[in-house]
Amino acid sequence: MHETVAAESVLRSIQEHAQRLHARPIRAVISCGQFNALNEELMQFAFETAAAGTICEGMVIQIRQIPLRAVCSRCRKTFDLKLMEPFCPQCRGEDFEIQPDAPLILEEIEFEDQQ
Amino acid sequence: MKVSLNQRILSRNEKAAAENRAFFQSQKILCLNLISSPGAGKTALLERTIQDLKGQLAIGVIEGDIETDNDARRIQAVGARAFQIETKGACHLSAEQVQDALRKIEAQTLDLIFIENVGNLVCPSAFDLGESGRVVILSVPEGDDKPAKYPGTFAGASVVLINKIDLLNYVGFNLRRVLADLHTVNPKAPVFQISAATGEGMDAWYGWLRQHLEKNRP
Numbered sequence: 001m002h003e004t005v006a007a008e009s010v011l012r013s014i015q016e017h018a019q020r021l022h023a024r025p026i027r028a029v030i031s032c033g034q035f036n037a038l039n040e041e042l043m044q045f046a047f048e049t050a051a052a053g054t055i056c057e058g059m060v061i062q063i064r065q066i067p068l069r070a071v072c073s074r075c076r077k078t079f080d081l082k083l084m085e086p087f088c089p090q091c092r093g094e095d096f097e098i099q100p101d102a103p104l105i106l107e108e109i110e111f112e113d114q115q
Numbered sequence: 116m117k118v119s120l121n122q123r124i125l126s127r128n129e130k131a132a133a134e135n136r137a138f139f140q141s142q143k144i145l146c147l148n149l150i151s152s153p154g155a156g157k158t159a160l161l162e163r164t165i166q167d168l169k170g171q172l173a174i175g176v177i178e179g180d181i182e183t184d185n186d187a188r189r190i191q192a193v194g195a196r197a198f199q200i201e202t203k204g205a206c207h208l209s210a211e212q213v214q215d216a217l218r219k220i221e222a223q224t225l226d227l228i229f230i231e232n233v234g235n236l237v238c239p240s241a242f243d244l245g246e247s248g249r250v251v252i253l254s255v256p257e258g259d260d261k262p263a264k265y266p267g268t269f270a271g272a273s274v275v276l277i278n279k280i281d282l283l284n285y286v287g288f289n290l291r292r293v294l295a296d297l298h299t300v301n302p303k304a305p306v307f308q309i310s311a312a313t314g315e316g317m318d319a320w321y322g323w324l325r326q327h328l329e330k331n332r333p
Binding site: 002004010023034035036086094103104106108109110112114 | 118121122123124129206209266271299302
């Protein structure tokens with residue numbers, strides 16, 4: 001459940017933005033890589049728990065999974081790497097360099113429209 | 116109204132990890148992060164390793180557990196410095212907790228530091244502690260499907276230890292399948308078959324440690 005730590009950190013950030021904008025947040029988008037992947041359901045649950053009683057209560061948290069990227073050493077193609085099918089989809093080469101995994105990023109916050 | 120951001124969520128952990136990494140490099144310390152399921156034999160591995168190498172190396176251990184200081188006491192009993200972090204519910208160690216522990220064990224006087232992470236094959240792999248390398252341990256009684264089920268954890272390993280190899284003939288464990296899956300997800304990491312209980316295969320593990328300690332101090 002590393003989602004708990006991520007949820008608490010995201011909550012703090014969203015609260016800061018909400019205070020600055022004087023607006024009520026309703027939705028946030030978070031992206032993650034493959035080695036630090038967040039489970040959307042667990043993240044929603046962890047966030048709801050952390051956000052109870054705050055301006056963020058009731059928000060929807062969406063997770064965008066970023067695939068792991070690799071560069072083929074033979075044909076130089078950059079491709080999405082599946083860990084259990086580790087070969088280049090273009091030349092079937094098995095020698096490749098894995099690119100750094102995507103970090104956890106708070107990408108977007110949507111706020112309620114104000115009248 | 117939508118606000119676009121590009122804010123790193125674990126930036127505090129990333130900052131502390133970078134500081135730890137710089138410390139290990141400047142002090143020429145080899146720091147290894149041990150990741151496995153509960154009961155795979157991390158502490159037993161460390162007990163045996165310390166007993167066999169403590170005459171040649173100054174070894175320290177940072178222990179992570181949800182509750183109790185049992186593991187730190189086991190390590191101290193075999194003659195190494197140990198500091199226990201009780202995470203009180205958290206399923207992994209953070210770089211900041213390690214930073215604090217490094218001060219407490221006076222890490223600058225050590226050659227080799229093991230961080231025994233909380234027993235968990237998933238969460239610890241998401242948290243960089245600034246370590247020099249990751250040791251992922253899989254024990255025979257856990258079953259032969261773990262590398263296929265948790266590929267991300269095994270893909271991040273610098274070395275994989277298959278522990279309790281002395282039990283191979285007593286439980287259904289398809290060693291060939293495990294080696295093939297490990298090769299698929301991480302062809303670069305060496306794999307050693309060991310038993311921390313009987314000592315089988317431990318010399319190959321010590322050989323790997325020595326090689327990396329030497330690489331660390333040219």
